[in-house]
Amino acid sequence: MPEKIIKRDGRVVNFDQERIINAIFKAAQAVGGADRRVASNLSQQVVNIINETFRDRFPSVEEVQDIVEKVLIENGHAKTAKAYILYRKQHEELRNFQHLLLNAEKMFQEYLGGEDWRINENSNMNYSLQGLNNHIISAVTSKYWLEKVYPEEIREAHRQGDFHIHDLGLLAPYCCGWDLADLLENGFSGVSQKVESGPPKHFRTALGQIVNFFYTMQGEAAGAQALANFDTYLAPFIRYDDMSYREVKQAMQEFIFNLNVPTRVGFQTPFVNITMDVTVSPVLKDQPVMIGGEIKKETYGEFQKEMDMLNQAFCEVMMEGDARGRIFTFPIPTYNITPDFGWDSPMVERIIEMTSRYGIPYFANFINSDLSPEDVRSMCCRLRLDNRELRRRGGGLFGANPLTGSIGVVTINIPRLGYLSRDESDFFARLRKLMEMARNSLLIKRNVLEKMTEQGLYPYSRHYLRSVKERFDGYWFNHFNTIGLVGMNEGLLNFFGRDICSEEGRVFALKVLDFMRDLLLEFQTESDQLFNLEATPAEGTAYRLA
Numbered sequence: 001m002p003e004k005i006i007k008r009d010g011r012v013v014n015f016d017q018e019r020i021i022n023a024i025f026k027a028a029q030a031v032g033g034a035d036r037r038v039a040s041n042l043s044q045q046v047v048n049i050i051n052e053t054f055r056d057r058f059p060s061v062e063e064v065q066d067i068v069e070k071v072l073i074e075n076g077h078a079k080t081a082k083a084y085i086l087y088r089k090q091h092e093e094l095r096n097f098q099h100l101l102l103n104a105e106k107m108f109q110e111y112l113g114g115e116d117w118r119i120n121e122n123s124n125m126n127y128s129l130q131g132l133n134n135h136i137i138s139a140v141t142s143k144y145w146l147e148k149v150y151p152e153e154i155r156e157a158h159r160q161g162d163f164h165i166h167d168l169g170l171l172a173p174y175c176c177g178w179d180l181a182d183l184l185e186n187g188f189s190g191v192s193q194k195v196e197s198g199p200p201k202h203f204r205t206a207l208g209q210i211v212n213f214f215y216t217m218q219g220e221a222a223g224a225q226a227l228a229n230f231d232t233y234l235a236p237f238i239r240y241d242d243m244s245y246r247e248v249k250q251a252m253q254e255f256i257f258n259l260n261v262p263t264r265v266g267f268q269t270p271f272v273n274i275t276m277d278v279t280v281s282p283v284l285k286d287q288p289v290m291i292g293g294e295i296k297k298e299t300y301g302e303f304q305k306e307m308d309m310l311n312q313a314f315c316e317v318m319m320e321g322d323a324r325g326r327i328f329t330f331p332i333p334t335y336n337i338t339p340d341f342g343w344d345s346p347m348v349e350r351i352i353e354m355t356s357r358y359g360i361p362y363f364a365n366f367i368n369s370d371l372s373p374e375d376v377r378s379m380c381c382r383l384r385l386d387n388r389e390l391r392r393r394g395g396g397l398f399g400a401n402p403l404t405g406s407i408g409v410v411t412i413n414i415p416r417l418g419y420l421s422r423d424e425s426d427f428f429a430r431l432r433k434l435m436e437m438a439r440n441s442l443l444i445k446r447n448v449l450e451k452m453t454e455q456g457l458y459p460y461s462r463h464y465l466r467s468v469k470e471r472f473d474g475y476w477f478n479h480f481n482t483i484g485l486v487g488m489n490e491g492l493l494n495f496f497g498r499d500i501c502s503e504e505g506r507v508f509a510l511k512v513l514d515f516m517r518d519l520l521l522e523f524q525t526e527s528d529q530l531f532n533l534e535a536t537p538a539e540g541t542a543y544r545l546a
Contacts, residue, residue, distance in 0.1 A: 002050050006060040020046055020068060027084035028077070045071045104136070111135045130262075138169025145171075149448060154441045161416055163434055164486075164541045165441060166409040167222035171457070173449055173479065175223035175271075176405040178213070178464060180233050184290050188213050190463030199293030203237035203248070207255040215263050218270040220458040221405075228402055230274040231314075232281050235306035236289040236298065249313040256317050260328050272331040273362075278311060278347060280304060308347050315350040318360055327358050334362040403468055404478045408445045410438035411484040411536040413545045414491030414512075421495060428515060435483060435516065439523050439531070442481035446529065449476055481529055483520065484536030486545065488512070 002015045025039035033039075049067050050059055065088055072081035111132050145168045146155045158165045167174060188209045189196035200206035210227070217225050238248055260269050285301035314333070321327050335351060342348050355361055412434050421427035453462050453475045465475040472478075488509050489500040498505045513533070520531040538545075 001047050004058045006058050008061055017043055027087050028080045030083040031079040042071055107136055107139055141171055142168035154437050157437050161413055161545050163413055163438055164411045170222040172222045174406040174408050176221050177226040177402055179402040180227045185293055191459045201292035203241050204251050206237055211258045214270045214272050216460055220461045224271040224273050226273040228275040229277055229281055231307045231310045232277045232284050232300050235303040235310055238306040240291050245309050248309045252313040253317045256328055259330050269330055274331045275334045311347055312350055315354045319354050319357055334364055337363050337365045339367055406480045406482040407449055407476050408442050409482040409484050410441055411486050411541055414485050415487040415494050418491035418495035435519055438483050480532045482532055482534050484534040486536050486538045
C-alpha cells in the first residue's frame with residue numbers, strides 16, 4: 001500500500017485505504033448497493049494499480065479518484081461509477097463554494113488595502129464603494145468563465161500567463177459601435193416596460209438622447225461605446241433650431257459634462273468614442289437629412305457651416321475643462337487624416353491646439369494607405385476595425401456597417417514566449433498554439449454571447465442589433481474576435497538579447513506581426529468569423545503578466 005498521497009492544496013499526508021472504501025460504498029448505496037465487502041475488494045484493486053503506477057512518486061488525490069472510476073467501470077459497476085463521478089463533481093462544487101466564501105474576506109481586504117493588481121486593471125476606475133462592489137462581483141464572474149465556460153487548456157493558459165483573457169469580470173462583449181442614424185430616425189427605445197423617446201427634433205434633444213443611449217449601452221458591454229459621423233449627422237439640427245454659436249457651445253458643454261458623470265459600474269464614466277468628419281463624409285454628402293424622424297429636402301453636404309460651429313464648440317469646451325479646469329476624459333474624438341485634410345483651416349487649427357494642450361484626440365492616418373475613412377470604425381484605445389471585411393460578407397454601407405465592434409480580446413504574452421522558445425521554429429510553433437487557443441476561447445465566448453442575447457440578457461443590444469440578426473441570423477455576426485499582443489521589445493530581449501531598436505529586432509518584430517496577421521486570416525477563412533489584431537492597452541495586463 002502506498003505510504004503517502006498529495007492533497008489538492010499540495011500537502012503530503014498518510015495514505016488511508018479506508019477513505020477509498022467509504023467513497024465507493026457511498027456511491028454504491030446511492031444506486032441501491034448494500035455490500036461493503038464489494039467496496040473493500042474494489043479498493044484493493046485500486047491500491048494494486050497505484051502500487052504499479054506510482055513507484056517513483058506519490059499519487060495525487062485526483063489521480064487516485066481517476067483510478068477508482070476506471071476500476072468501477074472495468075468491473076461492470078457502471079451505475080456505481082456514474083454515482084461516484086457525480087459524487088466527485090458535487091464535492092468539487094462544494095470545495096469551490098467554500099473557497100469562494102473563504103476568499104470573500106480576503107477580496108474585501110485586498111480592495112480596501114489596494115493590494116490586488118485587478119484594482120488598477122482599468123485606468124478609468126476609481127477607488128470607491130462601487131469599485132469595491134465591482135471587485136467582488138468580478139471575481140465571481142471570472143470564476144464562472146474559467147471554471148464553467150472555458151476548457152482546462154484555455155483556463156490554464158490564462159492562469160499560467162501564456163496569454164491574458166480580458167474582461168473576465170463581465171459576462172459581456174468588449175466594445176460596440178452603434179448606428180447614430182438609427183437613433184435619430186427612431187429615437188431611444190426598443191425595450192418593453194422601459195421609458196421610450198421618439199426621434200429627436202432639436203439639437204439639445206438629440207444630444208440628450210445620445211447621452212442616455214451611452215449611459216444605457218455601457219451597461220451591456222465591458223469596453224467602449226462608439227458613434228461615427230457625429231458632426232455630420234447632428235449639424236442639420238443646428239440650422240433647423242436657428243441656433244447661435246453661443247447656444248451651440250452651451251449645448252455641447254451640457255453634453256460633455258453629462259457624459260463625464262460617473263454612472264458606470266465601478267464608479268466610472270462611460271468610455272465613449274465619437275468620430276468627427278470635420279468635412280462632410282462623401283458617403284453621406286448627397287443623402288437627405290433626418291430631423292425628428294422625417295426626411296428633409298436638404299442633404300448633409302449643405303451643412304458645412306454648422307459642422308464647423310459644432311467642432312469649434314467641442315474643441316473649446318474640451319480645452320476649458322470643468323469648473324476647476326480639469327480635463328474631460330470623454331468623449332474621445334477621432335479625426336481622420338486624409339490627403340485633402342485642411343491643415344491650414346481655422347477649424348483644424350482649433351483641433352491641433354486642443355491636441356497640443358491636452359492630447360485628447362485620436363488621429364487615424366489615411367495618407368499613403370489603401371484604406372479610406374469609410375473603411376474604418378474607431379472603437380477605443382487602439383482598436384480600429386476594417387469595415388471592408390463587413391462589405392465583403394454583405395454587411396455593406398447603409399446596411400449593418402456601423403454595427404460592429406469586438407466581442408472580446410485575448411492578449412499573447414510575447415516576453416514569456418521569447419523566454420521559453422529555443423529557436424525561431426520553436427517560437428512560431430508556440431505562437432501558433434497560443435493563437436489557436438485564443439481563437440477557440442473567442443469562438444466559445446461568441447456562442448455564449450449569442451445565447452445570452454437571445455435570452456434577453458442584453459435587451460438594448462438585442463434591439464439595436466436586430467437588423468444584423470435578421471440578415472445574418474446572429475446578433476454579433478459583424479463583431480470581430482480580437483487577438484492582441486504585449487511586450488514585443490521585452491520578448492525580443494528574452495529571445496535573442498537585442499531590443500526592437502536594433503535592425504535584427506525590428507525585422508523579427510515585423511515577421512512576428514506578419515505571422516499573426518496571416519494566421520488571423522486563416523482563422524477567418526476557416527470559421528467565417530471576423531478576426532483582427534490589436535496593440536493591447538495593457539495597464540493591468542502588463543502588471544499581471546510581469
